[in-house]
Amino acid sequence: MIQTLEACSATSMAADASILLLPKGNLAEATSWLQSVDVLPKECLH
Amino acid sequence: MFCRRSVFTKDDPRVFREGDIPSLLLDPDIERGFGLAGSDSIAEISPRLRAQLRIEDLGRSISNLRFALMALVPNTETVRKKIDAGDPIIIGTSNPATVGAIALNTAIDFQVSAVYGGQIEKLPRLLPRLDGIIDLVDSGKSCRDQGLEVVLDDLQTVTLCGLWALEGSQYY
Numbered sequence: 001m002i003q004t005l006e007a008c009s010a011t012s013m014a015a016d017a018s019i020l021l022l023p024k025g026n027l028a029e030a031t032s033w034l035q036s037v038d039v040l041p042k043e044c045l046h
Numbered sequence: 047m048f049c050r051r052s053v054f055t056k057d058d059p060r061v062f063r064e065g066d067i068p069s070l071l072l073d074p075d076i077e078r079g080f081g082l083a084g085s086d087s088i089a090e091i092s093p094r095l096r097a098q099l100r101i102e103d104l105g106r107s108i109s110n111l112r113f114a115l116m117a118l119v120p121n122t123e124t125v126r127k128k129i130d131a132g133d134p135i136i137i138g139t140s141n142p143a144t145v146g147a148i149a150l151n152t153a154i155d156f157q158v159s160a161v162y163g164g165q166i167e168k169l170p171r172l173l174p175r176l177d178g179i180i181d182l183v184d185s186g187k188s189c190r191d192q193g194l195e196v197v198l199d200d201l202q203t204v205t206l207c208g209l210w211a212l213e214g215s216q217y218y
Binding site: 009010013014016017018019020021022023024025026027029030031032033034 | 054056058060061062063064067070071076077078079080081082083084087100102104106108109206208210
């Protein structure tokens, strides 16, 4: 059973993450979600 | 400078098979990692891993992906009659946990008899004991190419999930 929490939980965890692990098979959907919640991977900050 | 439109390619070091993401999140070298995966992969995570992860369904359907029951074209009517009669339906799949959930939801007696990692659509020709397969379909082309027809569609949709390690959890 998948645990469903407040939507902000995943968003804040993704925003605070030191690394994002992305699914090869669903890369477009994963990228789209990250963009929709304005999450930027920290290793992308220059 | 922010790269807001970062584009990940499949060669990116952060891009993995979905089935490997849960254990990677628990690797001692990965601190504060966050992973994304489809609910179809999440459903197959072992209880041991699941107990150490927080998983959140993000409520976003993944394209047109859904689970369907498929059978070889000559057998579809027989399979429909077996379902109507409440007989067991012998299944091959890559997603045994999902099939278990579908059996509960539909009250159809799906019995998993063969579990393989991929190319499930080839199984019905190879293993005549199978009534059919339960697998993910999108356009359904690869199944049609193998002579299969959808008997029951939309058994379960696939959504995107976010996951991360609970504090103090470790796989190795």
